[in-house]
Amino acid sequence: MTIAPPATSPSTEFIRGIGPLAAISLVVGSMIGSGIFIVSADIGRQVSPWGPGALLLVWVVTGAMTVTGALAYAELAAMMPRAGGQYVFLREGLSPAAGFLYGWTLFAVIQTGTIAAVAVAFARFLSVLVPGVTPDVFLPLGQIHLPGAPDAIQLGLSNQRLVAMAMIAVLTAINIRGVSLGASIQTVFTVAKVGALAAIVILGLTLFRQPDVAAANFSNFWGTGDWSLAVLPVIGAAMVGSLFSADAWNNVTFAAAEVREPSRNLPRALAVGTITVSLLYILANVAYLNTLPFYGDSNGGDVLARGLQYAAQDRVGTAAIEVAVGAGAATVMAVAILLSTFGCNNGLILSGPRVYYAMARDQLFFARAGALHPQYRTPVFGLVVQAVWAMVLCISGTYGQLLDYVVFAALVFYFLTTLALFRLRRIRPDLPRPVKAFGYPVLPALYLLAVGVLLIILLFMRPLYTWPGLLIVAAGIPVYLLWRRNSSGEVSRRA
Numbered sequence: 001m002t003i004a005p006p007a008t009s010p011s012t013e014f015i016r017g018i019g020p021l022a023a024i025s026l027v028v029g030s031m032i033g034s035g036i037f038i039v040s041a042d043i044g045r046q047v048s049p050w051g052p053g054a055l056l057l058v059w060v061v062t063g064a065m066t067v068t069g070a071l072a073y074a075e076l077a078a079m080m081p082r083a084g085g086q087y088v089f090l091r092e093g094l095s096p097a098a099g100f101l102y103g104w105t106l107f108a109v110i111q112t113g114t115i116a117a118v119a120v121a122f123a124r125f126l127s128v129l130v131p132g133v134t135p136d137v138f139l140p141l142g143q144i145h146l147p148g149a150p151d152a153i154q155l156g157l158s159n160q161r162l163v164a165m166a167m168i169a170v171l172t173a174i175n176i177r178g179v180s181l182g183a184s185i186q187t188v189f190t191v192a193k194v195g196a197l198a199a200i201v202i203l204g205l206t207l208f209r210q211p212d213v214a215a216a217n218f219s220n221f222w223g224t225g226d227w228s229l230a231v232l233p234v235i236g237a238a239m240v241g242s243l244f245s246a247d248a249w250n251n252v253t254f255a256a257a258e259v260r261e262p263s264r265n266l267p268r269a270l271a272v273g274t275i276t277v278s279l280l281y282i283l284a285n286v287a288y289l290n291t292l293p294f295y296g297d298s299n300g301g302d303v304l305a306r307g308l309q310y311a312a313q314d315r316v317g318t319a320a321i322e323v324a325v326g327a328g329a330a331t332v333m334a335v336a337i338l339l340s341t342f343g344c345n346n347g348l349i350l351s352g353p354r355v356y357y358a359m360a361r362d363q364l365f366f367a368r369a370g371a372l373h374p375q376y377r378t379p380v381f382g383l384v385v386q387a388v389w390a391m392v393l394c395i396s397g398t399y400g401q402l403l404d405y406v407v408f409a410a411l412v413f414y415f416l417t418t419l420a421l422f423r424l425r426r427i428r429p430d431l432p433r434p435v436k437a438f439g440y441p442v443l444p445a446l447y448l449l450a451v452g453v454l455l456i457i458l459l460f461m462r463p464l465y466t467w468p469g470l471l472i473v474a475a476g477i478p479v480y481l482l483w484r485r486n487s488s489g490e491v492s493r494r495a
Contacts, residue, residue: 014257017180027273029190030347034121035245037317044309046238051223052294062242063278068447070274071438074267078435081262084358085253093420104476109406111352116393119164122341128334172387189343196336204287208324236457251351263434291320353382363487408466
């Protein structure tokens with residue numbers, strides 16, 4: 001049974017300060033971080049026997065799944081344009097418990113862990129321009145050892161971690177001042193980073209193109225591996241990096257209550273945003289294959305000898321530019337990634353507290369998270385606690401491992417939310433549906449099948465990550481029961 005939210009007055013409601021362009025920018029900007037410039041190296045190593053064709057196949061399948069999932073969410077977003085987005089979809093389509101477990105995992109790891117990871121990526125690339133921003137821990141605070149981690153993680157402070165924390169604090173302060181300001185910043189940085197990525201694509205296919213390299217890559221496009229069903233688990237496991245590089249497209253649904261004409265602009269933002277980013281990602285990899293040899297040597301003496309697979313520190317984007325401009329590539333790419341990560345974190349920081357707000361209104365989170373600032377009309381408490389926890393993850397250094405753990409759990413929630421689409425069609429056919437899922441029921445069913453297959457593959461191929469991910473979700477069950485008991489007790493006392 002759905003919990004009725006408390007009554008609202010105009011002074012306690014969100015301001016609809018996100019227009020159509022800002023909504024698209026929120027999708028695109030939240031998706032594009034640093035991953036597209038890095039993860040192709042690891043994917044290339046995993047699919048090595050199957051050649052460049054397998055690398056592009058990973059990105060094509062990732063794009064197809066992302067767009068199909070977004071088109072399925074479009075119906076839910078237009079039907080329920082409320083603060084909380086995916087949390088609300090799960091609550092209404094499955095159960096309050098399913099919604100809470102999503103919100104719990106989002107706060108514990110998905111949103112805050114991603115914010116921490118992106119902030120540290122920002123600090124690491126800032127060190128290219130400011131050498132004093134080093135990763136050396138100057139104030140050690142002990143060690144922790146997470147299950148599945150090969151080495152203990154050093155707790156403490158370093159210049160990089162301090163910069164990351166400062167970035168989180170600045171963007172949180174900006175978003176406290178109002179959604180219109182945060183949305184404007186998001187639009188500016190999204191345009192900048194899309195332009196930078198588009199420039200890499202265009203230059204990689206024209207001025208930077210290496211004809212000999214391209215000929216070698218595309219003459220052996222499918223490699224020498226066995227293209228039977230045996231390749232499916234390999235492709236599935238390799239998609240972890242690409243899927244998370246293309247993740248966070250659902251964040252725009254969290255801020256649905258602040259989008260103007262949400263029934264029209266939310267579906268449009270989901271469709272246009274995911275299609276744009278997916279095409280850019282595929283074309284970026286085509287550009288990489290036109291500038292860098294797919295195969296390389298980890299001990300290679302220069303950028304061409306190391307190839308795409310063994311680009312220094314996996315910085316494929318930097319290696320591609322280095323072919324053309326030499327040593328200046330590191331600076332060029334550092335600037336591009338600084339723009340990209342700053343805009344990405346702005347979108348993540350803006351969106352997350354809207355979920356905590358919805359949970360608080362359902363009495364499943366701290367009550368203060370369900371209140372808005374009287375002047376700025378933003379969920380200040382949610383923004384602050386999100387920032388504090390993300391900073392803790394920066395200090396602990398656990399964010400990378402936690403993100404690995406939650407890959408499986410995040411896919412589970414994508415699966416469950418699409419399942420909620422089918423269930424709502426059956427149990428609530430009367431609900432107004434301004435937009436219907438494209439290709440329903442075939443395409444959403446294919447998305448469910450694809451995600452289901454990927455879950456099975458990861459369960460067996462990445463057991464060190466899948467089981468801890470499920471444990472993080474399961475840890476939310478007693479927390480949910482505690483919140484429900486406390487909220488029921490509060491209602492009884494008031495009665």
